[in-house]
Structures are given as structure tokens and as C-alpha cells.
Amino acid sequence: MLVHICCAVDSHYFLQKLREDYPDERLIGFFYDPNIHPYSEYRLRLLEVERSCRQLGIELIEGPYDAKAWFDAVRGLENEPEKGRRCAVCFDRRFEVSAAKAAELGEKSFTSTLLTSPKKSLPQLRTEGERLGEKYGITFCAPDYRKASGTQEQNRLAKEAKLYRQDYCGCLYGLTIQRSEQKKFADELQVPISGQIQPESIEERLALYKQRLDLEEEGHDYHIVKERFLNWRLEWGLLRVGKVPVPAHILPYSTLKRAFTRGRIDGKIGPLAWLNRDEVKFTTLNEYNRLTGRNYPSVTALIFDPPPFSEEVTFRKSLLPSPYDLSTLLVVETLPKQKIELSMKAHCFEDVRERMILIN
Known part of the structure; x- marks a missing residue:
């Protein structure tokens, strides 16, 4: 089964549940998310997915970061709200590429960790997944792992594994709208021409989580703590x-x-x-x-x-x-x-x- 992966917080729980419910399936992770902006945030989320899959013993394939094609696909939908038409196009595109990859690999089924995200519409995801499953002659598996306190268990496992938790869905437009509603400056989109790493920038986070990998490889224990600052x-x-x-x-x-x-x-x-x-x-x-x-x-x-x-x-x-x-x-x-x-x-x-x- 090919498993489209959006982020480590969702996939770490989702993959373990799949392994329990489909013990005879060989799971293959597929990180295809050209919607994630900026690119440094994409690299950070991929880094965490690689770590999670390594811990779980899951093979992982990285899809192309074809961001231009994604921008072309959602042109005209820039101001759509979360769960609106832009999100539907975004799901469609990622599911289409995932279904095609599953068929290319000879897999008989595919699914997506988006199904476990509490901010996504489960009926919307199921409808599109089933449509593409029919198109490519494969089965779309759509288990509901949110029910029976699944979301709470997902959060517990993410905290236990010390996973990076992003605070926006991924795309430039969703981030801009979210920060505007929060009346917050979208500093994630600010990169100085010098390339200097700024405090609490995505680049600083990426460096920190790379350092975490080095510490783990060397057998050191650590805590990641938060601090409020100016x-x-x-x-x-x-x-x-x-x-x-x-x-x-x-x-x-x-x-x-x-x-x-x-x-x-x-x-x-x-x-x-x-x-x-x-x-x-x-x-x-x-x-x-x-x-x-x-x-x-x-x-x-x-x-x-x-x-x-x-x-x-x-x-x-x-x-x-x-x-x-x-x-x-x-x-x-x-x-x-x-x-x-x-x-x-x-x-x-x-x-x-x-x-x-x-x-x-």
C-alpha cells in the first residue's frame, strides 16, 4: 500500500494504525507536498517524516517538489478559506500524483495521512480518493482514525516522539490568511537578502532539528523547550x-x-x-x-x-x-x-x- 504523507505528526500515528489493521500490507511512504511553502519549511517537514519513517521501519519515497505546477493549479483561488475550493484542488493534485505513483509501483491500494488531520474534511478526501482509485484501477483505503479519541492519541505519540509541530497547513495563501486573521506578522515569509538566519525563522528551526538528529545518532538525550522572547x-x-x-x-x-x-x-x-x-x-x-x-x-x-x-x-x-x-x-x-x-x-x-x- 502506498501511503501519501503530509507531515510527521499525522503520519507517525497513521502508519502505526495501518500496520495494526493491515498486517499483511507492505507500507511505502510517499512524501509529495509541493503545496508546502516556503521551501525551507518543506525541507523541515521532510526531515521529520524521514526520521519518523526510519524509526518505524517504513520505506519512504520523496516526490517532486513541482511548486510551479501547484501554483498554476490553484491560480484564481488564492483567497479561498481553509477547506474551500483551493484545498480541494490541492488534495486532488496530490492524490492524483499519489495514485499514479501507486499504479506505477504495482501497488493495489493507496491512502493518505491527510485522512487523520483534524483540519481536513473526511468526506471530501474520501470522494476524491475513490474517484482516483477507479481511474487508476486501485483501491483507496479511507480509515477513520480520528474517532475513539484517535486525535488525542495522535497528539500523545507526536509529543512522545518529540516531533516538529507546524502551526499552519502548508501553503503560502493559507499562511497569509491565517496570519492576517491572527493579526500577526507573517515572519515565515521574510528571508533577508544576506541569508542571515533570523530568530524563530524556519531556517533556525531546520538547523535545530538537524542538530537533534546528530544528538540522537551520538546517543545523547535532550529536551526541546519553548521560550517567549522579543x-x-x-x-x-x-x-x-x-x-x-x-x-x-x-x-x-x-x-x-x-x-x-x-x-x-x-x-x-x-x-x-x-x-x-x-x-x-x-x-x-x-x-x-x-x-x-x-x-x-x-x-x-x-x-x-x-x-x-x-x-x-x-x-x-x-x-x-x-x-x-x-x-x-x-x-x-x-x-x-x-x-x-x-x-x-x-x-x-x-x-x-x-x-x-x-x-x-
Whole structure:
């Protein structure tokens, strides 16, 4: 039996139930989910499915990440709600490819872990699965593992296995709508041009769960705990000196009351200078290199290849020792002598991140 897999939280429970109810079947996992965006989130969910299948002794096949075809399929349905027409098209496409893969492998049946997801419509999934089963001459198995406290058991097993739990279904449109309803900034879609790993970004989570695999291979025990913290994302920023754009590196936790300010350098003490309004502060690249032990040849080089986020926070604290200071702090080649114009949009917001604690 080919089992289409959407995520490890669903599959870890679903595969064990299938093994109990179909003891004579050879189960093959099929991870086909081009709906998952961004790609780093796709890699993270695949990483967890690989770990789960390895623990359960299930063969796993990764399907193609044909995201463009998925976007083409749902064009015009971007604003549909959860369980709406976009979801139906999404299920249809993944089921179609799964059924075709099952037939290609010579399997007589196929199913999907989507059946156990509490956010999916079971009748909708069954109808489409049965239609495609008839088309490809195979059986669609649609057990209801949600009943009899199945969802609670699924959550218990996921917690026991320390599985990564995503907090959105997967696609770009569902995520955008969900964050809008929650009145939350969709930071999952923000990736800096530098490639720097941001706090509680999908890239940070991916690194953490890869580290978890290394710890398990080495026989170490650990806990993954959550912590509440103040997060930050920069959407965009532009510094003009005398109407001319100049390179400027914006340090983490820089905020501006409005999206625009202007003024002149009003004073300087040591490595820190400040504008005559809106709490904007400056330091030079030479001071940055001196205090961080780096050797950047230019601000542009710093912009596109900054040090780790934590190191930049440490540098910020060396100039602005208060942990509550959210003033804008910029690194420039030389302190401007002409009139300055700064346009910037940044977000500071409460967030929750995961942290690894090694036990032995």
C-alpha cells in the first residue's frame, strides 16, 4: 500500500494504525507536498517524516517538489478559506500524483495521512480518493482514525516522539490568511537578502532539528523547550545623504516610529553618533570592525554577508547597553555631514522559539 504523507505528526500515528489493521500490507511512504511553502519549511517537514519513517521501519519515497505546477493549479483561488475550493484542488493534485505513483509501483491500494488531520474534511478526501482509485484501477483505503479519541492519541505519540509541530497547513495563501486573521506578522515569509538566519525563522528551526538528529545518532538525550522572547524583522530600509542613497547596515532591533525621518548628526561620543530627532544613531564601519574583531572592506560587504544574528545583538549592546533600547542603529562608511533622510519599516513583536537543552 502506498501511503501519501503530509507531515510527521499525522503520519507517525497513521502508519502505526495501518500496520495494526493491515498486517499483511507492505507500507511505502510517499512524501509529495509541493503545496508546502516556503521551501525551507518543506525541507523541515521532510526531515521529520524521514526520521519518523526510519524509526518505524517504513520505506519512504520523496516526490517532486513541482511548486510551479501547484501554483498554476490553484491560480484564481488564492483567497479561498481553509477547506474551500483551493484545498480541494490541492488534495486532488496530490492524490492524483499519489495514485499514479501507486499504479506505477504495482501497488493495489493507496491512502493518505491527510485522512487523520483534524483540519481536513473526511468526506471530501474520501470522494476524491475513490474517484482516483477507479481511474487508476486501485483501491483507496479511507480509515477513520480520528474517532475513539484517535486525535488525542495522535497528539500523545507526536509529543512522545518529540516531533516538529507546524502551526499552519502548508501553503503560502493559507499562511497569509491565517496570519492576517491572527493579526500577526507573517515572519515565515521574510528571508533577508544576506541569508542571515533570523530568530524563530524556519531556517533556525531546520538547523535545530538537524542538530537533534546528530544528538540522537551520538546517543545523547535532550529536551526541546519553548521560550517567549522579543523578535524582530526588517522589511526594508533606505538611507539618503544629501538626496543620494548610501550603503547602510541596519542593526537588529532597530525601529522607527514612522516609516520616514530626516535630520542631521547632532552629536558624537566615542563610537556612537546620533541624529537630532527620532532616536536614530550611527556608528562607522571602522568602529564596527574594531569592536567585533571583523575586517569588512565595505558596508556593502557587511550588508550581504553579516555575522550571526546573536553576534550583531552583542555588538548593539556594546553601544546601547540598555536591553530595552529599540533605537535605530546604522553602520555607515563615514558619519554623514549633510542632511540625512531615512526610510525604514521594521517589526518588533512577541514570539515563541524552541531551544535545545542537552541532558547528557
